[in-house]
Amino acid sequence: MIEPGTPLPDVEASDLRGRGGRLADLATNGVPIVLFASARSPLCRRLEPVFEAFARLDEGDYNVWAFIEGAPKLVLEAFPNLAGRTRCFPVPRGWDGLEHFGVESFPAVVIADRANTVWRSLQGWDRVQWQQLLHETEALLGWQPTILSRKLPGAARSPALAS
Numbered sequence: 001m002i003e004p005g006t007p008l009p010d011v012e013a014s015d016l017r018g019r020g021g022r023l024a025d026l027a028t029n030g031v032p033i034v035l036f037a038s039a040r041s042p043l044c045r046r047l048e049p050v051f052e053a054f055a056r057l058d059e060g061d062y063n064v065w066a067f068i069e070g071a072p073k074l075v076l077e078a079f080p081n082l083a084g085r086t087r088c089f090p091v092p093r094g095w096d097g098l099e100h101f102g103v104e105s106f107p108a109v110v111i112a113d114r115a116n117t118v119w120r121s122l123q124g125w126d127r128v129q130w131q132q133l134l135h136e137t138e139a140l141l142g143w144q145p146t147i148l149s150r151k152l153p154g155a156a157r158s159p160a161l162a163s
Contacts, residue, residue, distance in 0.1 A: 009100035030063040036108035039070030039078035055085040
């Protein structure tokens with residue numbers, strides 16, 4: 001997975017509405033958050049509330065893009081709320097853009113800064129790591145703990161993350 005301090009890769013893609021975009025342009029409109037998932041994965045589908053919570057940031061100083069492996073129709077069926085809130089890019093299995101981020105498994109997320117430098121990245125399913133990432137993101141955003149972390153499906157919350 002791409003390491004913190006690394007420049008955000010510049011990839012081009014077309015979203016579900018047919019609009020093209022370059023990832024390098026994300027920071028011009030806010031802090032970039034890039035989500036990765038597979039529409040075929042039941043686990044990734046269970047994470048839609050978490051992804052949607054990140055996507056709600058797209059309404060503020062954050063620019064959220066989601067790269068979802070699967071055909072457009074499947075992406076819309078698997079992630080209807082995410083697709084309605086942010087730019088959602090259906091990508092084919094084996095899309096070479098994943099290599100630029102070092103994504104080898106889903107789900108994954110990359111959060112960068114306004115200079116398009118990676119601040120934090122995470123891939124795969126490790127509840128503790130996702131809870132930590134959500135807690136760090138909440139702290140960074142100045143949110144009350146658990147606004148995002150309570151959305152983590154099946155996660156046993158630690159006292160530090162309890163509401």
